Amino acid sequence: MSCSPFDLKDFLLEELSDAQRLQVAAHVQTCPNCRLELDRLRLTQTALLSLPDEEIPQRIGFVSDQIFEPSPWRRGWAAFWGSPARLAFASAAMLSVALLVSPVLHRPNSAGSPAVSTISDAEIRQRIDRGIAEGVTRAVADIETRYSQRTEQLVKDIERRDLEERTNIQKIAENTIDYLQHDKQAADRRLLEANAGEPR
DSSP, X not given: OOOSSSOHHHHHTTOSOHHHHHHHHHHHHHOHHHHHHXXXXXXXXXXXXXXXXXXXXXXXXXXXXXXXXXXXXXXXHHXXXXXXXXXXXXXXXXXXXXXXXXXXXXXXXXXXXXXXXXXXXXXXXXXXXXXXXXXXXXXXXXXXXXXXXXXXXXXXHHHHHHHHHHHHHHHHHHHHHHHHHHHHHHHHHHHHHHHHHSOO
């Protein structure tokens, strides 16, 4: 512990003004404790300066870092396929692509195969709308089913807890009644014994 009015580390690192440095230097000449501490600081500084320079790592990886997370593409894909509404939209989009590509792939060849009937834009639009409506209806039905199952489970849990609490209250009441009956019987016995001991 230095008794100098200034920090000896600042003196060693030359961070004091000239007047302060002179004051510390004069104090160190007269104080053996401060001189010893200054010698230790100089020794530490020399040891640190003798160490080779090594490159400091730019960043330390943590488990929560994005390196350990799935790639953005994979996260987006999982989020896309995890949502019922998006799944319905994707189904409708795939259906529309299939409807548009199907006539192109199944063109009649020139060898006289029967002609493929063309589908009008209105019919394609109607099929896409029907597919979207079916997908949304299916997604809504799935969500409603999940919510109803969750509600049923919650109701069952509440009923089970209510039954357990009622059973516990009933056991406590029965134990209390047994205790009171036992206490009353003991009191009656003591009263009989007291009456039996009295002279007539």
